[in-house]
Amino acid sequence: CLAPQSLTTTKPLAALRASSPRRGQVRASRLAAMGAAIAFIGCVECAVAVCGHVYKQVNQPVSEDLEGDAPEGEIFVLICALDYKRTSNPLSCSIDGRNMEKLIRQCNVPQQNVTAMYDEMCTKERVEQAIQEIGSRCGPNDYFIFYYSGHGTNLRDISGDEEDGQDEAFCFVTPDGQINYQSCMSDDDFVTIVTDSIDSEANLVILTDCCHSGTIADFTTGDWSGRRAVSITGCLDGQTSGDIGRGGIFTHSMLLAIAELQSGGEDQYSVGRLYNVTLQKDAEVFNSKQDICIQCAPGMLPKQMAWPLVPQQLYTSPLALRQLDMS
Numbered sequence: 564c565l566a567p568q569s570l571t572t573t574k575p576l577a578a579l580r581a582s583s584p585r586r587g588q589v590r591a592s593r594l595a596a597m598g599a600a601i602a603f604i605g606c607v608e609c610a611v612a613v614c615g616h617v618y619k620q621v622n623q624p625v626s627e628d629l630e631g632d633a634p635e636g637e638i639f640v641l642i643c644a645l646d647y648k649r650t651s652n653p654l655s656c657s658i659d660g661r662n663m664e665k666l667i668r669q670c671n672v673p674q675q676n677v678t679a680m681y682d683e684m685c686t687k688e689r690v691e692q693a694i695q696e697i698g699s700r701c702g703p704n705d706y707f708i709f710y711y712s713g714h715g716t717n718l719r720d721i722s723g724d725e726e727d728g729q730d731e732a733f734c735f736v737t738p739d740g741q742i743n744y745q746s747c748m749s750d751d752d753f754v755t756i757v758t759d760s761i762d763s764e765a766n767l768v769i770l771t772d773c774c775h776s777g778t779i780a781d782f783t784t785g786d787w788s789g790r791r792a793v794s795i796t797g798c799l800d801g802q803t804s805g806d807i808g809r810g811g812i813f814t815h816s817m818l819l820a821i822a823e824l825q826s827g828g829e830d831q832y833s834v835g836r837l838y839n840v841t842l843q844k845d846a847e848v849f850n851s852k853q854d855i856c857i858q859c860a861p862g863m864l865p866k867q868m869a870w871p872l873v874p875q876q877l878y879t880s881p882l883a884l885r886q887l888d889m890s
Contacts (some may be wrong), residue, residue, distance in 0.1 A: 611859075611861075615788075615862040616861065617782045617783055617858060617861050618858065618859040618863065618864055618865070619856065619857070620838075620857050621856050624842065625839060625857060625864075625865045626835055626865070627832070627865070628833070628866055629831065629866060629869060630866050631867055633869050634766075634871045636765070637702075638670070638676060638708065639676045639677075639700065639701050639706065639707050639708070640707075641680070641708070642663055642677070642678065642679040642680065643660075643709075643710070643712070644657050644661075644710075645657075645682055645685050645736060646682055647714065647734075647742070648682065649736075649740030649741060650742060654712075654714065655808055656712035656810070658809055659811050660679060660710075662818060662881045666821065666872060666874065669875065669876050670871075670875060682740065683739070685735045686736060691748075691756050694756050694760050697760070697761075698757075698762070701761055702762050702764075703762055703764035703765060704765070705765045706765065706766045706767075707768070708767075708768045708871065709768070709769045711773060712811055713735075715734060715774040715804070716732050717730065717731060717732065717775050718744070718749050730751055731778055732747040733779070734746070735747060750780070751781065753780075753781075754780065754781045754786050758787065764791075766871070767860075768792075768795075768834065769794040770794075770796075771794070773804050774804050780794035780858060782794070782858050782860050789862075791860065792863070793858070793859050793865060794857070794858045794859075795834070795841070795856070795857050796813075796855070796856045797811060797853060798813075798855070804853055805851055807849075810881070812845065812851050815849075815882055816842075819882060819883070820837055821837070822879060822883065824840060825874055830873055831869065833865060834868045834870050838855075838857045841855060
């Protein structure tokens with residue numbers, strides 16, 4: 564086994580689907596293709612477990628049966644949501660942030676464990692300070708959830724760790740609400756801040772509803788070795804993440820998924836399970852062109868971490884509430 568590298572099943576499965584067997588062999592070929600796909604997924608998971616590779620899946624279901632216990636420690640959340648009202652490219656991301664706050668309250672997460680930052684509060688320096696402050700309180704088995712909704716961008720890769728020569732970055736703002744090169748936080752800087760600040764035995768969930776965010780967690784760097792971390796992003800590095808004017812497509816799909824899982828009686832499930840239902844909701848409601856992506860720290864799979872934000876009372880997603888209000 565070599566150094567951590569990203570493994571994805573997308574291309575092999577696509578190749579299997581693209582085959583066109585003769586008419587009399589359709590059923591047998593489909594069964595063979597399914598068997599080959601299952602075997603390939605098993606090989607990928609084996610490589611992750613044995614060789615410590617980075618697991619990655621793009622807009623395709625993942626293994627979801629939870630392996631492990633329900634969340635045991637405390638849950639800490641940092642929300643960063645920016646509307647960029649003082650720029651020429653405004654968004655509606657504060658709606659995403661408020662929607663996440665409502666969900667978190669229904670999950671009985673203590674208010675003192677939730678830090679929500681909006682607009683001009685989200686300078687690079689203040690976000691770094693917030694991560695460090697939360698990290699000082701986050702211990703083994705606790706969860707640190709980083710949620711970001713805003714602009715994402717690409718910067719020139721200086722460290723040389725990016726195959727495409729570009730770092731991914733969060734578009735934080737200056738104190739007067741503007742975006743410039745200095746206000747952006749590259750994936751390299753983000754990873755260093757998070758791994759330096761958060762306990763090495765804590766669980767990390769990184770949720771990013773922004774453009775160019777596919778590898779924003781940069782799991783192929785050595786900083787993540789031995790950690791329990793999962794990232795779900797609204798799109799790939801080369802894609803844009805949709806804003807419907809009332810929040811982001813990825814966030815709405817995820818909240819719809821959480822509501823559906825609760826309505827089905829599921830109160831304990833893996834991050835992989837949530838990801839799969841999020842894909843279903845994106846396809847059913849938005850049929851978006853963006854590819855929602857999931858990745859894990861080296862040696863970890865999505866089914867090996869329990870999803871921490873499970874509502875403890877009846878939860879209705881924001882889109883469902885809007886439909887009720889309009890009826």
